[in-house]
Amino acid sequence: MFGGIHGVLDLIFWVLAIGAFIMSAWALVHALRTPARSFAVTGKQTKKLWTIILGVATLFAFAAAVGYLSTLSIFTIASVIASGIYLADVRPAVREIGKGGNSGPYGPW
Template identity: 85%
Template sequence: MFQIHSLLDLIFWVLALGAFAMSVWALVHALRTPARSFAVTGKLSKKLWMLILGFATLFAFAAAVGYLYALSIFTIASVIASGIYLADVRPAVREIGKGGGSSGPYGPW
């Protein structure tokens, strides 16, 4: 017999795994980015982003292992925080490391 609850549980578990993967990706990128890049771009400090993304990863992990419900406010907040980092902060701080003297108007020579 087909049970809709088991299918929904599977869908929400996959979503929780996706939230955890996104949070880990953002946290690892923030770890590898120099603190100077955050200051130069005018974004929040590296320490504050590490704190935000650390909690986001913790809550997403808790949802992935079933401790929190996948649609809890903490899991949703972790997706929002990781999404803001990946969509706004990551592109800005990546541009800092791409400088150089041999760069033309359309990229490096």
Template identity: 75%
Template sequence: MLGGIGTALDLIFWILSIIAFGMSAWALFHALRTPARAFAVAGKQTKKLWTIILSLSTLFSFASAVGYFGIGLGQLNIFAIAAVIAAGIYLADVKPAVGDSGKGGNSGPYGPW
């Protein structure tokens, strides 16, 4: 019975690690595509700093995800949790702020006109 619980928990943690990697990779991809000027206009940290933070976040979350196959860190740990927090902060706070900085002023309630 105990082996079944351990296997189910391993599967859940592996799925969470894959989700964390996807979230970190998505945040990194967005940060790389966003112009550096947008970060300054939005009043956020520099693009260079966010790129470094999100690169490390993606690296640690990837290492945690493949760790279940005996290659990486092996399990969810403090680095994987920090990676999720960093990517979450970027996606919840920075991404909406820098995304709005490139919009023009001639848009109506249903889009540009």
């Protein structure tokens, strides 16, 4: 099944495609669980737009993981970029909104 150098490369790209799917799905679940108000307050587009972007990204990453789409297609790469932007920029910003509570200058107390 995975004989020779091409088999090893196919296995590596398949594992990367699975990782891209997991990353996209994680970002999508986080976006769905985050209140829409958090996106508006932080100025990071809207929840609806991010769920559409991440939903499409998850679809393309899944298609690459199951072999329907090439693992190095532009759509797979775009799904990794979209999920990466969400997880690196948007998620930390919207996660801070709504924590509230008793918070002092050095953290919650």
